[in-house]
Amino acid sequence: MRITVLGAGSWGTTVASVLTRRDHESLIWARSPATADEINAKHTNERYLEGFPLPGRLRATADLAEAAAHAELLVVGVPTGAFRDTLVQVRPNLHPWIPVVSLSKGLERDSLLRMTEVIKEVLPGHPAAALTGPNLAKEIMAGMAAATVIATEDLTVATEIQRVFRRGLLRVYTNHDVIGCEVGGALKNVVAIATGIAQGLGVGDNTRAGVISRGLAELTTLAVAMGGEPSTLAGLAGMGDLVATCISPQSRNRHVGEQLGRGRSLDDILAEMGQVAEGVKTVHAAVRLADRHGLAMPITRTIHRVVTGDITAEHAYGGLLRTHPAGHESDPG
Ligand SMILES: NC(=O)C1=CN([C@@H]2O[C@H](COP(=O)(O)OP(=O)(O)OC[C@H]3O[C@@H](n4cnc5c(N)ncnc54)[C@H](O)[C@@H]3O)[C@@H](O)[C@H]2O)C=CC1
Numbered sequence: 441m442r443i444t445v446l447g448a449g450s451w452g453t454t455v456a457s458v459l460t461r462r463d464h465e466s467l468i469w470a471r472s473p474a475t476a477d478e479i480n481a482k483h484t485n486e487r488y489l490e491g492f493p494l495p496g497r498l499r500a501t502a503d504l505a506e507a508a509a510h511a512e513l514l515v516v517g518v519p520t521g522a523f524r525d526t527l528v529q530v531r532p533n534l535h536p537w538i539p540v541v542s543l544s545k546g547l548e549r550d551s552l553l554r555m556t557e558v559i560k561e562v563l564p565g566h567p568a569a570a571l572t573g574p575n576l577a578k579e580i581m582a583g584m585a586a587a588t589v590i591a592t593e594d595l596t597v598a599t600e601i602q603r604v605f606r607r608g609l610l611r612v613y614t615n616h617d618v619i620g621c622e623v624g625g626a627l628k629n630v631v632a633i634a635t636g637i638a639q640g641l642g643v644g645d646n647t648r649a650g651v652i653s654r655g656l657a658e659l660t661t662l663a664v665a666m667g668g669e670p671s672t673l674a675g676l677a678g679m680g681d682l683v684a685t686c687i688s689p690q691s692r693n694r695h696v697g698e699q700l701g702r703g704r705s706l707d708d709i710l711a712e713m714g715q716v717a718e719g720v721k722t723v724h725a726a727v728r729l730a731d732r733h734g735l736a737m738p739i740t741r742t743i744h745r746v747v748t749g750d751i752t753a754e755h756a757y758g759g760l761l762r763t764h765p766a767g768h769e770s771d772p773g
C-alpha cells in the first residue's frame with residue numbers, strides 16, 4: 441500500500457520505518473529539505489533518531505503536494521500546533537475518501553478539539569483514526585516488543601488499519617472509544633510533567649506513584665465527562681501510556697518536568713530540547729475543558745500554574761496530590 445507519513449520527527453520517522461519494513465511503499469514528508477535529503481541519501485535522521493539506521497527503501501520528500509498525492513493512507517505525525525495547517529495544505533492534492541491516522545497526542549489550543557476532530561473538520565468524508573499507546577519511539581525503532589491501539593469508531597476501518605501497522609513485536613489492538621483514547625494520550629503528557637517535577641525535586645517513589653495514580657483519575661474523569669469510557673483509561677491508551685511516559689527517561693514531557701523541578705526556566709528547557717513536549721501546550725486546553733465540565737483536576741491545574749509562571753515547581757509540589765477544594769477525597773473517583 442502507498443502510505444504517506446507527514447512529519448519527520450522521532451515518531452513520524454519511526455512509524456514510517458515500521459511501515460516500510462512491513463513492505464508498504466512509504467513516503468515521509470519532512471519540513472526541512474535537509475532532513476529529506478539525509479533520509480534519502482544516508483538513510484538516517486540523526487537529529488531525531490541518532491544512531492538508528494532507517495530502511496533503505498524509505499523515501500522522503502520536502503514537497504507536501506507530492507507527499508499528499510502519493511497517499512492511499514495518510515498518517516499525520518506533526519505536532520498538534522501544526523496539525524490543522526498541515527492538513528489544510530495537503531487537502532487539494534489528497535485522493536478522496538482515504539483514511540487519515542493521527543499520531544499526535546494533544547488538544548488544539550483554541551478550539552479544544554482532539555486531533556481526529558480536526559481531521560473531520562478539515563477533511564470531511566475521510567475516515568479518521570488515532571494511533572496511540574505506550575510507544576516510546578526509540579524502543580520501537582530498536583524492535584522491542586510493544587503494544588499500540590488504533591482508535592476509530594468504524595470497526596471495518598480499524599481492522600484494516602490494524603493489518604497495515606501490525607509488524608513483528610508491534611502488537612496492534614483496536615478500540616472504538618476514540619474520545620477515551622485521545623484524551624488519555626493528551627492528558628498523560630501533563631501528568632508526565634508533574635511526575636518529572638517530582639523526580640527533579642528528588643521526592644520518593646511513593647510520591648511519584650501517588651501522582652501517577654491520581655493523574656490516572658484525572659485522565660478518566662475528563663475522558664468520561666467528554667463521553668469516553670472508563671475502561672479505555674485502564675488500558676493501553678490510558679494507564680499504559682501514562683506509566684511509560686511517567687517512568688521513562690526518554691519522555692520529553694517528563695524531562696521538561698524534571699528540569700523544572702531542578703529550578704530551570706521553561707523557556708531555557710524548551711529552547712535546549714529542540715523537540716516537542718505536547719503537555720506544555722495541551723495543559724491550557726485541558727484546564728479550559730476541566731472548567732467547562734466543572735471538574736477539580738488539581739494536578740492539571742497545578743501544572744498549568746507552573747507552565748504559565750504563576751507558581752514555581754517547588755511550590756507546585758505541595759499541591760500535586762491535593763484532591764478537592766471542598767476536602768472531599770475519595771479514591772479512585
Ligand atoms: N516520540 C515519541 O516517542 C512519540 C510521539 N508521539 C506524538 O507524535 C507527535 C510528534 O512527535 P515527535 O515526532 O516525537 O516530535 P519531534 O519533536 O521529534 O518532531 C517534530 C516534527 O514535526 C516537525 N514540525 C514542527 N513544527 C512544525 C510545523 N509548524 N509544521 C510542520 N512540521 C513541524 C519538525 O520539523 C519535526 O519533524 C507528537 O504529538 C507526540 O506527542 C506519539 C507517540 C510516541
Ligand SMILES: O=C(CO)COP(=O)(O)O
Nearest residue numbers: 573574575576691692693
Ligand atoms: O507518547 C509518548 C510515548 O507513548 C512519548 O512521550 P513524550 O512525548 O513525552 O516523549
